[in-house]
Amino acid sequence: MKLKKLPNSTIIRLSLYSRYLTEVDRKELTLISSLDIAKGIGVNPASVRKDLSYCGDFGTKGVGYNVKDLRNHVIKILGLNSEWNVTLVGLGNLGLALSTYKGFQERGFVINRIFDTDSSKIGSISNGIQVFPAEQMVDILREKPSDIGIICVPMSVAQATADALVKSGIKAILNFAPVSLKVPPEVSLRNVDLAVNLEILTFNLSIEELTDSLIARSF
């Protein structure tokens, strides 16, 4: 009902809250205020309260939030109280790094299938995850579906990979290839473009020089 309308920015922050609350919980603190959370992750305290109240009344006026309760609740909202099966496509350097990434396991994400076109990679890798030939992907995933697909293939085959994942019935895709993929509306898609992130930084770095050259250029 109301949940469907959670702003995207709120969902991102909920994920940050859950991460932060896990950290706070480890320090054996039992209570936390919206101000503490806000300072901890660098946002406005009003945002924190608003975000949290979207999910129901979990705080106590004049007191704050119970760390464990709040953490459990946020984790439940994000769907992290159950395990998620993840399929990785493309076992290059980045794919390999992601397949062993501890941060995923800690949050309940289990990469349990890997697909690649390179026949020399087919078999079992160190991490214990089996590597299958990409041609068999649709069949294998139809037989035993995955929740999420991670695309780590070169950009030239990224759209075809996405199409295959969709065909296999996957409902969520995390894309690391630097292309804008087209997927049907019922499939959730997130893009992590590493170069784009660096380019935002260089924009900031070069504002001064740029301003000068722009002035020269446009008059």
Next chain:
Amino acid sequence: MKLKKLPNSTIIRLSLYSRYLTEVDRKELTLISSLDIAKGIGVNPASVRKDLSYCGDFGTKGVGYNVKDLRNHVIKILGLNSEWNVTLVGLGNLGLALSTYKGFQERGFVINRIFDTDSSKIGSISNGIQVFPAEQMVDILREKPSDIGIICVPMSVAQATADALVKSGIKAILNFAPVSLKVPPEVSLRNVDLAVNLEILTFNLSIEELTDSLIARSF
């Protein structure tokens, strides 16, 4: 002047435009409309025109944009017409993958120093980039500064790493550690949290179940 006020969302899209225009240019197309660009990267055409007009009048009414000119201009705006020196800290699996990531080189980013605490890693790695001991980072970077620092260390030492980078005079940081880092306002910081991206997807995946359990829970 005006440039300082570019909305963040515009900067991100500019990066996507430059990527897309590079692709279009390779196909030997000389003209492109805002509608084509919009369809190519999945945004609204009015957004495209607005974003591009922030940077000066580069289109021709009734005709469109010259692909090469526009691409060059956007690239200049983003500061990608010059090379950027990048320092990578933390040579784990992810760091290793990033150090060989082709997408960086293609966009003019050169990772030319790597720091790590693990003495067995000190030396030269396959990619030809020299690996230095982390203790020497501030000294080495002060001697020969880098433009951007990439943090790929475990979260327990991420803030200390950021502090050291700031101390060494770096002005932009790309952080892959799952913590909210504190840096002075003059330092640009971007965070790439891989788990957060997956969690946004699981939120979408679990909306239905959640709605049910929430109703049961709050009444």
Next chain:
DNA sequence: TAGATTGTTAATCGATTAACAATC
């Protein structure tokens, strides 16, 4: 000229934040 597409305005939409009554 007729058709196309830009650049820009104005309207809409959504997200952030300040402020404060409610209340522990």
Next chain:
DNA sequence: TAGATTGTTAATCGATTAACAATC
């Protein structure tokens, strides 16, 4: 009770989009 902090409203701010005059 006095102090603290929530939950929520209303105000502000910023980003998106539709619409259209300008013009190639």
